[in-house]
Amino acid sequence: MKYLVPALAGLALVACQGETTDTAADAPFVPDVSSTNIEAHIRFLASDYMQGRDAGSDGYEIAANYVASQMRLLGLEPAGQDGGYFADVPMQDVTADADYNQFTLDGETFAHGNSVMVSTNPSVLEAEVTGELVFVGYGISAANRGHDDYEGLDVEGKIVVVMGGVPGEVFEGLSEERAHHGSSTTKRNVAAAHGAIGMIGLTSWSDERLAGIVENFGSRPSTRLTVATGPSGYDQVQVSANTSAELSARLFEGAEMSLEEVQAAMEADEPTYPRFELPHTVTMRQRTLSEPFTDPNVVGMIRGTDPELADEYVVLTAHLDHIGHIDDDMRASGACRSSDDEDAICNGAVDNASGVSIMLETARTFLEEGAPRRSVVFVALAAEEKGLLGSEHYARNPTVPADQIVANVNLDMPVIVYDFADVVAFGANHSNLGPIATRAAARLGIAVSEDPLPEQSLFVRSDHYNFVRQGVPSLFLMTGFSSPDPRWDEGEGFMGFLNTHYHTQTDQLDGELEVLFDQGAKFANINYMIAREIADSDELPAWNEDSFFGNLFGQDAE
Template identity: 40%
Template sequence: MKTAIAFAAMTALLLPAALSAQNAADPVFTPAAMRAHVEFLADDLLQGRDTGSEGHEIAARYVASQFDGLGLKPAGDNGSWLQRITFQKTEFDKTPATLTVTGPAGAKSFTHAGDVIVGINADQPHLDVTAPLVFVGYGLENARLGLNDYAGLDVKGKIVVTLRGYPKGLPSEEGAHLSATKGKIAESHGAIGMIAFNTLQSAKARPWARMVQFADEPDFTWVSPEGVPFNAAPGLRASAMLNDPAAQAVFSGAPTTIAAIRKTADKPGGKPKGFALKTGVTIKADTVSQRVTSPNVVAILPGSDPKLKDEYVVLSAHLDHIGVSAAKPGDAPDKDRINNGALDNGAGIATMLEVARAMAEAPDKPRRSIIFLASTAEEKGLLGADYYARHPSVPVRQIVGNVDLDMPLLLYPFTDLIAFGADHSTLGPIVAKAVAPMGVTLAADPMPQETIFVRSDHYMFVKQGVPAVFLATGYANGGEKAWEAFLGGAYHHPGDDMSQKIDWTAGARFAEANYRITRAMADGDAAPLWYQADFFGDTFAPTVSKAAKP
């Protein structure tokens, strides 16, 4: 790509002045403004905005300067725009990690990034764990949903073997959440490790070759202000993923074959029963850790209503991307290895900035206060949003709702939106009503196999009891084909840059939709509420008032 950084910066800075004559009820969103922001953020000079990199720091200063120019209030550390976060970054050392299976067929070793992917544990810099194995089905436990995969199984001091994903027929968002908590469930039963293998369904959603591509990515976790690295399941010493040859070795001598287990799992409601395996594993890995810092960028637009201004709506988008890919043997010297992240998530940040501009310039300001959050380390596991949700600018009980913007696919003229999480709270009808005048409809999750509900920043607000949705462009009007092509091509690759045929008119339309949604949340007489008897509301906000579900 050509470097257009200076032109993009000048354009972005000039646009707000040119648009200041908007009508408050119908603010103007232009393709040029959206393009200008993305053109800056996706420029080669920012080197893919990796967490802890200079490129991300430049992007953070860009967002802060935009907030400053709009007259917003800084809401970072000590009156600044930046909430500086310390991260622990852990990588494999030079010695390859291994997983060795022992059992009736003898011993067989597998090397990391071959037929196994060994997990990184920063608490175990010289990991050497040997333990027997127990198959625990999906490894899920929830009385409300009738899940009890550990019933009758003794896993104390052992390593559990689980299927990836969750049973067919389980609601996708509840299933995605429970899948994300498998480690904590295993730890609660005394397990010291967890390894997993694919179902037929999960293998289609994320084939082994795709998983191995990212096997050597560093592991990140945030460090508390007291200097303690966060670990959701510190009792689990070891983890790994298995490809079929390693999985077959693990199930050597088992009373049930992997094929039979997968056949059961592929049926609606199928829940393969667990049993002790006749094998054990030894997992070895050497790792090295260092501390790096990277900022969230946070601003507040104060509300105009004396009674509601102490309630806050968060509009969030992640600013980071995945940086520069390592060179591979045989690569041409001039091969493009910069993952620019134009759509993921330059487009989401651009949307947030344009919504902030429209709200700041509106003569009738929102009734509730708005927090604009450009988070870091989303690509490392939603870490910047998790840190912010646990260390917010205002007491978390005053945050009444969150809308997250991540990777809007601006490659076609969208006519529908997917609001992941909309079924759990009154945010669903708020979103639907807000975009209806645009001729935009709300669609159900069309790709539940991707477990997207737990893969974007809004999920971290949900876990703090805040009603939240993640908005993406939908499958209608050519969207399905566009999504399939992007996820199988430019996604997390250098192709996600300004050379794509981005529909900037769709970008302006997406910004307008999010303006309408955020204003509806901020201006409504009632704050968003979880629905009565909702799984997430009851799990994370059991004592707050709930709304009757229509």
């Protein structure tokens, strides 16, 4: 109850939007979002009362109620469950049962932490599998690149042995495809599609390093979706594990090639990719300890006015959660880089109170300028920091008809700490949303730049990617790297924030970090114009013919 007073105070801070006029009758409309409103939202959501908005915390619940209250004040239609603004995300904190988990190779048993790390399974909480081994190289099926590690192999009912990473020669210059195929989720799903019952990932870790990783991290809970919404690959590949370098080499004893020979072939100037059966049988068992909980996504909607388009939905998203408090476990894991032992709260002003604030003010501008032709859904997402869980659940279980969602525009950590001169629209090269983003930014004299950090694979690391996986053309907006501010030459700007303040206690207001609310308003203006054109356009959002993700996940994908 003690949080109610500051919550109401936060509501009172939000100012009314001022009226705007065009400088010329024929000039295209440019909105004028209030920087005061942006500031009010950020000040509340990034206050110490939220305690860092961690998933499953009271602070996140307070923040969710704030957003729902703002949606109601604005006049957004409730679009969650049971006629309200909340749509629950069923989650669980999962932990490996170290005393139960084990790995047996040809009759010799290795305990969890002794040369092997057995993974949790959020979908099948206890399982044991026994099978012959098949080495499947990198475990990648990429027909569009002429590379299929499963071609000619029968892995039905067997345990696949997988090398980490991707073949560099195949994916050279293709950072987004590299990230997709290199993820453990994709490799697990591919193994499952071929009928494997287990998966072993080879590592270069020594026995000692693996034991240390299990000791330091293996006993800590991680957050996953519950059984009902978990990835399907877990249901088929029920046990997976990572083996140390020493145990990995033993799996190849007696085979047609040693592990050392395989690695040399894969890393040669003209690489080859051996794949073959291994003359061993392995039994793996896992038990996953689960503590269920729920957090809400917060969902509001503006109903479209066009009778022919109103049942099509443009979804705008921004994650509401952050990482909570600093503790010894977080320091050890690297989840937060502690910068102040006295202040334990990671407030997340930029990440991502700024994105939620901009989304709310985008909704306000829609309402002030008149409802769009298509319906627009606004979702403040839960548990992004835990692995994009709120968006994964919503994209699979939306509160509007899934086949009528035509586009997603996502806001994650607009770094409004410098005067930005460009934006990056991840996904712009994959669909006809790209030209829309370019036109919107140009109205404010802002350029749209290509991905400045391709090695970071940011396209697959934010909430929009879960909509992409459901076949929905999507954009993820980020402030760019150019600025008229001369401090940029001194290391300020995007990388300055990333290297100094990201996931630390200094991502807060009224400290050493200066958050520029006028830049938040500028970013909101661009976001609104993008969303408005998508919602009002005669043209339906569509994937480009050459889009890897469109061909993989789009409606016409096999």
